Amino acid sequence: MTRPYELVVLSASSSDELAAAARGLARFLAGRPSLPLAAVAGSLVHDRPRLPHRLALVARDCADAARRLQAPAARETHIGHATTAERPLAFLFPGVGDHYAGMAAGLYRSEPLFRSALDHCAEVLINQLGRDLREILYPENGEAAPPADGPHGRLDLARLLGRDERSGELDRTATAQPLVFAVEYALARFLMGAGIRPTALAGYSLGEYVAACAAEVLAPEDALELVARRAKLIETAPEGAMVAVMLGADHLADHLDGELSLSAADGPRLSVVGGRITAVERLERRLAAEGVASLRLPTRHAFHTAMLEPFEEGMRELAAGFPLRPPTIPLLSNVTGTWLTEVQATSPEYWAQHMSRTVRFEDELAELWRLPAPILVEVGAGRTLGTLVQQHPGRRPDGTILSTLPTTAARDSDVAGVLTALGRLWVEGVDVNWPALFPDGPRERLPHFVFEGDQTETKR
Known part of the structure; x- marks a missing residue:
């Protein structure tokens, strides 16, 4: 090739x-x-x-x-x-959202290690998806439909958390989540095969499962099946709503009630709230009266909220069916915002809670920025996590932030993006x-x- x-x-x-x-x-x-x-x-x-x-x-x-x-x-x-000093290097895995038809097609054509890893994922998932994910990801006509997310750097939090409202099978939760997992896992395998060995890992929502697999908490085959079955479970949840709010989590406490949950804490002035539709509508009216900017996210489900708590038992049973091991690479937790412990990593209860608890990504970034001169690599499509990293108040001047796959589909540009990241890493x-x-x-x-x-x- x-x-x-x-x-x-x-x-x-x-x-x-x-x-x-x-x-x-x-x-x-x-x-x-x-x-x-x-x-x-x-x-x-x-x-x-x-x-x-x-x-x-x-x-x-x-x-x-x-x-x-x-x-x-x-x-x-x-x-x-x-420099001769070894710098900490972290892989950051996005959630569902910036994916698109044709994602990483150039890598699939030209890089045998990426191709073999993605092929393996596709074969493992056939029973769960009922079809080959490569037929969905790389349609025969070769057309790569770009996601409707606007210019690079825009934060589409609904998609990052797991939105399933874009049209077509590619964007159903039950398809999108295992598909994104497979591409990010194959990309991580390629980077690690090229000698890039992370010393820390973090993932946003679904991305934490890719991080857990990279840390060997889950075997790839088990992680693929667990992610696919988890996605099917989420699709059965009742309708809800989510809204991005230009307030930090601390300032939102007085706005939350029994019908609203803090879905994500992403920055000192950026949070996501979710819950029942009527409760979200009340919150929007209150925020507007107080002059606080907010944006309704186009989702059918309230991800990472109490609305998913009734599904924790099903998730607990799913996770209990797979071997869970202590992480071999330090891994950050969405649930706690700090480093995942061996007890948490090996507990089905933790993975059940992960589905309905707040994504504390702001706290995770604070942990990463405490590392000396860290190199942070977004291993997946887009720059959403990189944007959150850049905007974090704890950002260090000696840190390096790199992206890999582009936000939108452009023939072979994913090869250029990944090789550029490798070149930057070598220069560093x-x-x-x-x-x-x-x-x-x-x-x-x-x-x-x-x-x-x-x-x-x-x-x-």
């Missing part, structure tokens, strides 16, 4: 040497537009030493790479100084398993003069 994009990296012992190497490589590539970029990219990671001053870019071909090397200040080119000093990305090894021996920036080919 060939990639539509390639990751090109350079390193040097000083910034001047790096700039010279970039100029030399740009001239070399510009003069050989027909040379396969994969051959050059593979040689760069196998033949060149790993030095602290680094550059990474993603390009389609040699001409594209040459153009980007000639403009190193461009947004697409990343330059930095890798994270070790990458280059043989996994370039298994064929160096295929184009680059002459030494290429990296002597101001020299000419007559020195060959």
Whole structure:
């Protein structure tokens, strides 16, 4: 399988040497537009030493790479100084919402590890879904319908929490939740196969199940079945409503009654409340009278509210049917907002409560921002979690926030997004398993003069 994009990296012992190497490589590539970029990219990671001053870019071909090397200040080119200190690295898994037909199709076409992981998930889920999720995710006509969520960075909290109101089978809760789990799990497997080993994990709503699987609390096959059966259970819940409110959780306490629950605490001025429709309508009138901005979310169910408590027993029975193990990687909890304990991880009661309790993501982010110079990678479609991370008051100036899959469908752009994230991680000093990305090894021996920036080919 060939990639539509390639990751090109350079390193040097000083910034001047790096700039010279970039100029030399740009001239070399510009003069050989027909040379396969994969051959050059593979040689760069196998033949060149790993030095602290680094550059990474993603390009389609040699001409594209040459153009980007000639403009190193461009947004697409990343330059930095890798430190020797090991930095904490966290994977953040979104909930349902930013998914779309064709999601990660480029990765599925070009990356064997991603493809094999997603294929395995699809085969495990056939009995639960009654069909192959690949037929839903990658329809035969190849059309990728973008989600109706507006520009990048907009917070669509209804979708993040698990909305099931977009039309079509792709967006039914019973389909969307296992489908999103499968893609995020396959993406995590790909990143980990490329040498990116997280030291912490967090997930939003459904995303906590992907995090738990990555932490080996659940085996992949068990997690897939549990997520699919959980989604079917949620679909039987009565109708409810949810509203996003521009107030922090503390300021909402006086607004909640027995018919309303705090569904999510996402920031000091951002919360979600859910409950029965009439109760939500009363809250909206009260907020409007007080001049507080709110937005009704287009959901049929009140996720993470007391309305789902009657279903906890069913969820408890489901979770009790699967082996639950202590996490092998520290994992944050939606329920408590802090690190998941071994007792919680292995308790069916915890996973039953997870369905109806508040998503305390603001507190989880506070824990992550307490880590020294953390690198936070959103492993899934969109930038919703990254936006919450950026807006958190505890954000550290020495932290790094990265996305992977795009928000909307664009052919092969997911390959560029994931390779860009890998390049950024390498520039930040994270070790990458280059043989996994370039298994064929160096295929184009680059002459030494290429990296002597101001020299000419007559020195060959």
